[in-house]
Amino acid sequence: MKTNSAQCGGLPAPAELERIAQSLKLLAHPQRLRIVGRLERGGAAPVYAIMADLALPQGALSQHLNHMKRAGLVQAERRGKEVWYRIADRRAVQVLHCVCGRGGKK
Amino acid sequence: MKTNSAQCGGLPAPAELERIAQSLKLLAHPQRLRIVGRLERGGAAPVYAIMADLALPQGALSQHLNHMKRAGLVQAERRGKEVWYRIADRRAVQVLHCVCGRGGKK
DNA sequence: TCAAAATATCATGATATCATGATATGTCAA
DNA sequence: TTGACATATCATGATATCATGATATTTTGA
Structure with a gap:
């Protein structure tokens, strides 16, 4: 039994909540929401494709992807000169959906 | 027809996305996640109750609530000396659920 | 080995967010 | 009208995030 239920009222423990x-x-x-949308809808993609689709500056995009990778939201795989990114945590997509309309039960 | 579908790939227009x-x-x-959890589980509550349950300093809690109110996530109603808060946007709860475990279809 | 393509990292200044403690406001009862 | 209770707001310094432009790294083909 998790003894932190009382303190956190059913929510994860403080460290996890953080x-x-x-x-x-x-x-x-x-x-970054657009990046998640792009990766969801088009599947995995190399950076230059995302860059073109979303019209983001290269350095900025790379940093966004890096942050998301560190957090485990996306996953990277090198293929030759390219690096392909894909969604690694479905919750990213779920959040996008329930916050952008479709996905809410009302 | 929304002409921004092409530019935003099904996502809301830039201003809304913002x-x-x-x-x-x-x-x-x-x-703030804990506040949402508290309001979901216990329904509406006066500030002092939330303050006691979550052990948050009064000023900080008030500011959190104020920010969330401005964004339409919660709703406030004065009852005598007290001000009762409640969830105003179900998406807040949905996000909490799908990010904290229960609520995701996997 | 060199050049170019694809991506990553770095440095920096601007802005936003945070926590904290102090003070102000509003409401009710005496 | 005064006092106390409940809540809100303010001021401030610390820290985090952001966008941008410059530079570095990795990989492949010539």
Whole structure:
């Protein structure tokens, strides 16, 4: 039995809650939401494709992806000169959906 | 027909996306997540009750609530000396659930 | 080995967020 | 009208995030 249920009222323990908030913070950014949308809809993609689709500056995009990778939201795989990114944590997509309309039960 | 579908790939228009990201940013904070959890589980409550349950300093709690109110996540109603808060946007709860475990379809 | 393509990292200044303690406001009862 | 209770607001310094432009790294083909 988790003894922290009383203190946290059914929510995860403080340390975990901190991690969750951190991931959520990464999603709380317009461009990063668009990146998640792009990766969901088009599947995995190399950076230059995302860059073209979303019209983001290369350095900025790379940093966004890096942050999301560190948090485990996306996953990277090198293929030759390219690096392909994909969604690694479904919760990213779920949050996007329930916050952008479809996905809410009302 | 929304002509921004092409540019935004099914996501809301930039201005709206900005607002959504802003709301998400408010949820991306451990104490505010706990506040949402408290209001969900216990229903509406006066500030002093939330303060006691979550052991948050009065000023800080008041500011958290104020920010969330401005964003439309919660709603306030004065009853005598007290001000009762309640969830105003179900998406807050949905995000909490899908990010904290229960609520995701896997 | 060199050049170019694709991506990553760094440095920096601007802005936003945070926690804290102090003070102000509003409401009710005496 | 005064006092106390409940809540809100303010001021401030510390820290985090952001966008930008410059530079570095990795990989492949010539």
